[in-house]
Amino acid sequence: MAYLKIDHVGISFQRAGATTEVLRDVNLSIEKGEYVSIIGHSGCGKSTVLNIVAGLLPPSQGGVLLEGRAVEGPGPDRAVVFQNHSLLPWLTVRENVELAVNKVFRGRKSKAERRDWTRHNLELVHMAHAENKRPHEISGGMKQRVGIARALAMEPKILLLDEPFGALDALTRAHLQDQVMEIHSRLGNTIIMITHDVDEAVLLSDRIVMMTNGPAATIGEDMHVALERPRRRLELVGNSTYNDARAAVLEFLYARHRAPTLAA
């Protein structure tokens, strides 16, 4: 039995009388501790997959099983890091994480333990120094780190990253990717990451799930990335496994499944 199982999931949206089938027959099994990336062209429904796993969208067909139990609605066992950080601007960095910690661990941890746990998670993403700042006072990369701390602080069974580095500049993005890899190696989290960045997918993932274009998108290919961990981006430049994986994803995205607008 897989840790997380996406079982024959399909979803259709109705708008103005017309029905659009966004996903059809998506099947995916993820083992505990695996880092899985879902990659595809924009609009293919990859974020929809994540939202279904998060429970924010109910699937029209099929379902999601986490540790053998059906996912019904959102919950802190499937913490989401949203693309645009979605920190609450009226709360400080610490209060944002605390909101999650207090909600999840009330009754299980004492007040002091909860405070330590908040602090610990901020330290994990190297943001403890800014705990009293408000989101508008820190940079985009810092906000995303706080978003990650908030998600980690819920001690989720699975961490869902929705294009977490998409809105960041290249240098900040690389820095955050390294931090996420480090956290993953330390804590062994199970992670699903949505991305459209081929290098990011190859560098971070154990498996890359490639999606076909919509409508009725589904999984086109599921590729294992056989690279040793820890991975260092500089050492991978000439690595043939890395380059082969990269080439395979590029070939899938740009030769076999070009973006609809480009294919025309």
Place this chain on the structure above:
Amino acid sequence: MVHSARVLALPNPKIPAPTRQTALHPLVPKPVSVFSRVVRLGISVATQVAPPVLTIALLLLLWQMLASSPTSALPSPLKVIDDSWEIIVDPFKVGNGIDQGLFWHVSASLIRVGYGYILAAIVGIGFGVLLGQSTLAMRGLDPVFQVLRTIPPLAWLPLSLAAFRDGQPSAIFVIFITSVWPILINTSVGIRNIPQDYRNVAKVLRLSPIEFFTRIMVPATVPHMFTGLRIGIGLSWLAIVAAEMLIGGVGIGFFIWDAWNSSLISDIIVALVYVGVVGFLLDRSIAAIGHLLTRGTAAQ
């Protein structure tokens, strides 16, 4: 540290404060002298205060020149002071009936506005939350509200007099119906504008409806709410003067009407100064409360 501790331990009352400060912080550059600090403060106050004072003085001068001819229909500022000296110097006068000092007229109006406005705030925020949260309620109520809100405040007065058969509740109702719309509409817009991301965060954390209300909805909506509350207080103050002219009794509106009927034009001008200043203060106090409550929310 040892040095400063010693200085602290032996306070010498004869040494003036600035000197002691110098001794404590040898690295800080020599403090600016008291004289130059006073000069700098003076300059900054002057640049803040001088322009409005100058403008007012010029306007008064212009008014004085325009209204000083013997054929002028309106009194000049000096004549206003001369004519209405009694009500200017004694705002707390207590007399019979409507013969009260201006302070009492203004407070009577403010009390009416207070009742109507607080009622409007409660109802407006309540319905605003409902319309913001429920698409069904929005569909049902919005068309009705959109029509009702265009009715001028005074048009409600005869109807409310017929319903309440008394001036006081009628005036309060007019204030209520005037100020409720901006509060209601802005609150509902604020709630509709809560980013989906915040709602998703709340869902992932499984916040209860009450937690969602206090932790997310209120802080996210307060800036919009206060926009409505600020427009509402302005409209209330506009409406109360007109309403009081019609219902009579103690109140700044009827005071103005009564002065007009008695041809006391100078009294009207003094009353208008009161109306303007009070309206300004009302607006500023709501803005100040809003500013205090939206710290950290406005800037994103």
